[in-house]
Amino acid sequence: MRHITKAFGEFKALDDVTFDVRRGEIHAVCGENGAGKSTLMNVLSGVWPRGTYEGEIIYDGHVREFRSIRDSEAVGIVIIHQELALSPYLSVAENIFLGNEKHRRGVIDWDATNEAAARLLAEVGLDIRPQTRVADLGVGYQQLVEIAKALSKDVRLLILDEPTAALNDTDSAHLLDLMRGLRERGISMIMISHKLGEVSHTADRATIIRDGRTIDTAPLHGQGMIGEDEIIRLMVGRSLGNRYPDHVSTVGEEILRVCDWSVHHPIDVSRKVVDGAGLTLRRGEIVGLAGLMGAGRTELAMSLFGRSYGTDISGTVLKDGEEISTSTVAKAMGHGLAYVSEDRKVLGLNLIADVRTNTAAAALSKISRHGVVDDSAEREVAERYRRELRIKTASLAAPVGSLSGGNQQKVVLAKWIFTDPDVLILDEPTRGIDVGAKLEIYQIIDSLADSGKAILVISSELPELLGICDRIYAMSQGRITGQLPRAKADQENLMKLMTMENSAVPAGPDDPGVPGGRGGEDGSAKAVAR
Structure with missing residues (x-):
């Protein structure tokens, strides 16, 4: 050529x-x-x-x-x-x-x-x-x-x-x-x-x-x-040095606790895809969720967020110590949850709509009067996130499908950040994007944690979880098989937990579904450096 x-x-x-x-x-x-x-x-x-x-x-x-x-x-x-x-x-x-x-x-x-x-x-x-x-x-x-x-x-x-x-x-x-x-x-x-x-x-x-x-x-x-x-x-055009930004997390009080969460397959209702899982998230903390394909990570996330996946769902969700219902997407959002799906093209974005429309889509009530969207406010919101997240687009009127993968991912993040969530679930947030865009996504995640939000990151790339997370849970065959703080986590230990047979998973005394742990100490504020 x-x-x-x-x-x-x-x-x-x-x-x-x-x-x-x-x-x-x-x-x-x-x-x-x-x-x-x-x-x-x-x-x-x-x-x-x-x-x-x-x-x-x-x-x-x-x-x-x-x-x-x-x-x-x-x-x-x-x-x-x-x-x-x-x-x-x-x-x-x-x-x-x-x-x-x-x-x-x-x-x-x-x-x-x-x-x-x-x-x-x-x-x-x-x-x-x-x-x-x-x-x-x-x-x-x-x-x-x-x-x-x-x-x-x-x-x-x-x-x-x-x-x-x-x-x-x-x-x-x-x-x-x-x-x-x-x-x-x-x-x-x-x-x-x-x-x-x-x-x-x-x-x-x-x-x-x-x-x-x-x-x-x-x-x-x-x-x-x-x-x-x-x-x-x-x-x-420059040396990235460390592919993961240096960051010190200030971890606060527990904000979300999931107890004994079980989900059945939507077609084969006799099959459990999530089995008695439990986890905790704290303000300002970035928590990873590792597992092989089919372990149940996405199924857990989607079922928590408005029961978007599965049937015969059971378990308890506590927000700031009080039980809440996340049985619909609206209820989940109302309690401060947001979910960035792993498939941005199918579930995350309207590819034929423009950048402006996609950015504001999840929180239209914030820019509407009597049910009518304020075009000027929508434009201001989209422009603010375009600038803050460095979204590369010729125009806010450009179809989001014309953007590169990394910039599409930033639009999805902007859409959910605009809802001002307390808990943000990110499912494969850097899949299919280059190393430069990944670094920018990591910096966005860090800034969200610094603002006091709890972040749950699901990723198939163990180096990514080890590079950005303060604490990492592992899943196997629908069950949480363990958790490791960043200081003790490595690929070998995580892989052992990710391949653990269900029969070998012990019951956790305090953090439901987590073997041998109290779910991250006593919940007091602490600094975690990487």
Whole structure:
């Protein structure tokens, strides 16, 4: 790709970018959210057709002018987006050959379709029936179905946008192994990822993009190689030093206590997804919640916040020592709770609405008179949070779906901060955003704790919890299996608690559902430094 420039109005998303990929290599593209990585790949794959950008694409020695995705796929270029493009209600086989059906005289040959799908599934190491409905698969399996679909199109250049962002460690390892295997078969890959550890271990070279410009391309192994710290410096234009800000928490009185909380699955009502869990939060404290996928972390959070998940929910919630009801979202918010969901695009934001509307959406009563929203007040609120949280947007009138992932996450945070909660639950607050934006999110979390709010952070990244939390709970199979203060927590101890069998979980004497602990000493104010 030579001298690629792509503008949206007056904003240049790409400015004279040059980029190349060799046959049989994995090439990483790194950069902050909004740097232009996805836009560059959309140009390459024909999402943005010839005529909407400047520059040229040379593939196999020939200048190409792709008018659509179909044109790029015809020569073996296939893109797998971060938001998977599978139809949940069709089978795996139907998804693999959607738009490329195996047929005889216009009638689909289902035997041939299922047989071919089975061979492709075996290639990607997926032992499932081709007739399985995609909706019944986990995200890791769906990612592999996408790769099988790409292989069905005789892929030669595979583009993967944040391929492991939503995967657990096991599924991520399997996917990265598969990518290495495809490389050995001569398939070239472009890998966009914010997980720099995976980039360093998997990719051969990396190109760093900042503010729509190519900054550098360098090998990740051997002579002239660059490491994670150098990649970060090139991405953000400065050295971040510590990836987690130094912070001293002043922990006050207990504000929230959850006792013996149990939740049943909304469809399989006989199955408990949260089993007798209990935890406490204190003013000014940042508390982590760790657990493997399926441990029940999100189910616990959503059921607490207005019973947004589950059925046959039981247990007690105490706020400032008095029992409260959180049986609806309105009641939960009325008692000072807020929940930032893990899926900002589906549950957190209205992507087609503008930044201003999204920012004020959770607390319209604060800017309304007699049921009518005061446009001027709404604009002032949105502008204040845009400035305070450093939200990068061309205008408050811009659709929030046009923002980068990190800036979308800031809008979600602004929406809930505007409700002025006492307790803020953050579910995967930095998923899919770059290291620079992560640091800004951590600083926001610290400032919220400094203002006296209690923060519960759910994260799949143990280094993140260890870097920002004062105390960490662990969950396994729906139960709280233990808690550790920051000084005693490490990845090994947390993993032991996260994999503990239910039969091994002892009863906690004072902090319900927490083995062996009093839930954080006596509740008196204290300073916790990191």
